[in-house]
Amino acid sequence: MNLQNYYWFFQSAIPARICDDIVKYGKSISDQMAVTGGMGDKKLNQKQIKDLKKKRDSNIVWMNDRWIYKEIQPYIHQANANAGWNFQWDFSESCQFTKYEKGQFYDWHCDGWDRPYIRENANDPSHGKIRKLSVTVTLSDPKDYKGGELEFDFRNMDPDKKPNIRKCTEILPKGSLVVFPGFVWHRVCPVKKGSRYSLVIWNLGWPYR
DSSP: OOOSOSOEEETTOSOHHHHHHHHHHHHTSOOEEOOOTTOTTOOOOHHHHHHHHHHEEOEEEEEOOHHHHHHHHHHHHHHHHHTTOOOOOOEEOOEEEEEEOTTOEEEEEOSOOSSOOOOSSTTSTTTTOEEEEEEEEEOSOGGGEEEOOEEEETTTTOTTSOOOEEEOGGGOSTTOEEEEETTSEEEEOOEEEEOEEEEEEEEEESOOO
């Protein structure tokens, strides 16, 4: 899909006190090793963990608190309109509070899967839907870490095209956020110093028609 805007950002939109509250809350909960799509909650053996960490190395905490959604969802709606995507979406998955320490990263990936969610309970609000819009919120002050840049590849991994990589420097200030379609490829570069905290939310709708 060709896009006029591959992402839409809001700089320093979330108040610093809200960012600090999210970080404090996230640190108060036991974290878990982040995995990639399809792994689910199954226990991994040492080889699987080693292979995983070649692709993704970070720690996460899941959050479902209404006050967090209330702060961020209006910007998702606004970005969807401002960027001209106008995607239909009606449900947000759990918020993923992510900790990147020195050396941690998340290599190239896209958030959308190749098929809709299929749930045992057909009344589950995610059943039959796909990830349409992703949002990443910067919770850390840029002076507290180095590296960890969010990058996009606008060629969308077409093997016949050269990489078209762009650093999303617009969201470096604390409280900034970026919204982008779930099929856009992106990565988080390795953190070189300090700790980088972010919040990610995936927003779902019925498959494209």
